[in-house]
Amino acid sequence: MFIINCPYCGERDQTEFTCHGEAHIARPDNPSEISDEEWGRYLFFRENPKGTHFERWTHDHGCRRWFNVMRDTVTDQIIKTYKMGEAKPEISNE
Amino acid sequence: MKYSLYNLVKNSFSYHENWEKAWSSPDLKPEYDVVIVGGGGHGLGTAYYLAKEFGVKNIAVLEKGWIGGGNTGRNTTIIRSNYLWDESAALYNHAVNLWEGLSSELNFNVMFSQRGLFHLAHSVHDMQEITRRGYSNYLNGIDAEILNQDQVAKKIPHMNVNGRYPVLGALLQRRAGTARHDAVAWGYARAAENLGVDIIQNCEVKGIDISNGKVVGLQTTKGAVKVDKVGLVPAGHSSVLANMAGFSLPINSVPLQALVSEPVKPILDCVIMSNSVHVYVSQSDKGELVVGAGSDAYNSYSQRGSFDMIEHMMAPLVELFPIFSRLKMLRSWGGIVDVTPDRSPIIGKTPVKDLFINCGWGTGGFKATPGSAHVFAETVFRGEPNDIAAPFSLERHFSGALVDEAAAAAVAH
Numbered sequence: 001m002f003i004i005n006c007p008y009c010g011e012r013d014q015t016e017f018t019c020h021g022e023a024h025i026a027r028p029d030n031p032s033e034i035s036d037e038e039w040g041r042y043l044f045f046r047e048n049p050k051g052t053h054f055e056r057w058t059h060d061h062g063c064r065r066w067f068n069v070m071r072d073t074v075t076d077q078i079i080k081t082y083k084m085g086e087a088k089p090e091i092s093n094e
Numbered sequence: 095m096k097y098s099l100y101n102l103v104k105n106s107f108s109y110h111e112n113w114e115k116a117w118s119s120p121d122l123k124p125e126y127d128v129v130i131v132g133g134g135g136h137g138l139g140t141a142y143y144l145a146k147e148f149g150v151k152n153i154a155v156l157e158k159g160w161i162g163g164g165n166t167g168r169n170t171t172i173i174r175s176n177y178l179w180d181e182s183a184a185l186y187n188h189a190v191n192l193w194e195g196l197s198s199e200l201n202f203n204v205m206f207s208q209r210g211l212f213h214l215a216h217s218v219h220d221m222q223e224i225t226r227r228g229y230s231n232y233l234n235g236i237d238a239e240i241l242n243q244d245q246v247a248k249k250i251p252h253m254n255v256n257g258r259y260p261v262l263g264a265l266l267q268r269r270a271g272t273a274r275h276d277a278v279a280w281g282y283a284r285a286a287e288n289l290g291v292d293i294i295q296n297c298e299v300k301g302i303d304i305s306n307g308k309v310v311g312l313q314t315t316k317g318a319v320k321v322d323k324v325g326l327v328p329a330g331h332s333s334v335l336a337n338m339a340g341f342s343l344p345i346n347s348v349p350l351q352a353l354v355s356e357p358v359k360p361i362l363d364c365v366i367m368s369n370s371v372h373v374y375v376s377q378s379d380k381g382e383l384v385v386g387a388g389s390d391a392y393n394s395y396s397q398r399g400s401f402d403m404i405e406h407m408m409a410p411l412v413e414l415f416p417i418f419s420r421l422k423m424l425r426s427w428g429g430i431v432d433v434t435p436d437r438s439p440i441i442g443k444t445p446v447k448d449l450f451i452n453c454g455w456g457t458g459g460f461k462a463t464p465g466s467a468h469v470f471a472e473t474v475f476r477g478e479p480n481d482i483a484a485p486f487s488l489e490r491h492f493s494g495a496l497v498d499e500a501a502a503a504a505v506a507h
């Protein structure tokens with residue numbers, strides 16, 4: 001994982017980037033109506049998979065933009081990087 | 095066989111070739127009253143206290159690799175209890191109290207060395223933080239001394255207190271120190287087996303059988319086993335095991351690295367920690383400097399951290415101790431730590447009946463080993479956490495009663 005392909009800048013060294021945890025977590029539309037448990041799950045509970053992980057990164061020392069990364073947490077290999085707002089890629093079972 | 099001077103002399107006549115094995119490798123039985131998943135210090139300790147204090151007879155510890163081969167053998171062996179919040183102080187100080195008698199209790203020298211630990215303060219803010227925490231420690235009956243720059247410089251003469259990272263003072267806990275991490279796993283394993291616990295190595299749990307919301311069995315690489323109660327003590331793989339049981343956890347698993355130098359003559363007789371510039375260092379009895387720092391910020395199960403983290407911990411080390419700058423580093427390694435949002439562990443019940451969990455120790459589990467094992471054994475036996483363990487329930491993430499040691503800045507382990 002030493003090189004990360006920023007969707008805006010291209011390939012750069014990993015030290016230019018910061019990881020900000022799991023991606024594709026939607027804030028509940030109705031915080032005042034949901035239970036404490038549902039709110040706690042939204043705030044704190046994470047997939048933390050051993051395998052394919054979807055996560056948010058920022059290019060701090062470059063364009064400073066946010067984007068998503070699809071990465072294998074066993075090998076640290078990056079499978080794909082894509083812009084915020086793009087659909088979550090499918091996990092292939094090769 | 096008891097380890098004693100008598101037996102040492104006796105065995106010397108046979109050239110030390112007839113010592114019994116410290117623990118055996120029994121076969122997995124088809125049924126157990128309690129199965130502990132995870133053969134690190136916390137898991138082996140849990141089995142030991144279940145057998146010793148609660149009289150449970152039929153216990154197995156399942157370990158997917160070899161005992162003590164995970165985070166128990168990968169940490170920097172620092173032990174302390176000077177945490178900010180009352181809940182943490184009670185838990186970690188319970189551990190320190192047990193550490194003090196552990197070698198004689200287990201009849202195994204865990205080399206617990208209370209050499210004192212200095213938490214460095216590099217700024218006015220740091221001084222305020224250690225002062226606040228020091229007074230909080232006083233109130234909780236934990237030894238703490240707030241030192242100024244001169245006092246620190248006198249105690250640690252080779253440290254550069256006026257360099258790029260000036261040292262304005264330190265919080266000293268004299269009861270803190272280090273222990274031999276492998277010996278902790280071996281000592282608990284040997285003592286547990288003497289009480290009838292089966293320690294099954296190379297046995298990975300592949301599935302958790304649940305019937306009507308209660309755990310009834312485990313599927314392992316050595317076959318199926320029926321169980322009455324299960325305690326999960328898996329560290330880095332907490333989420334993987336929780337998923338097998340159908341629930342998720344507020345945990346991210348990240349790499350944490352450490353490294354050791356070539357051995358040198360005694361030069362550092364205490365433990366140094368700095369949260370602000372992020373390094374901690376002590377000298378092992380072999381003479382190696384043991385150095386650690388922060389974890390990587392991304393999830394990984396690779397047991398390998400990034401190189402820039404090594405640079406990030408070595409730079410402040412040589413800045414604080416210019417004398418170390420020519421030392422060669424011999425080995426570096428990584429462990430996978432399960433980090434919770436508040437940097438406090440999760441001990442207690444799960445959504446599955448009779449399935450208990452002890453995880454989320456993140457970057458600082460080693461220091462808590464005996465305390466964690468002790469309170470978790472009681473949790474598994476009674477089915478309810480005791481007063482020390484109760485604040486660390488999974489439910490705190492719903493109620494909001496977090497034990498926030500992350501913001502308390504006591505967490506650079």
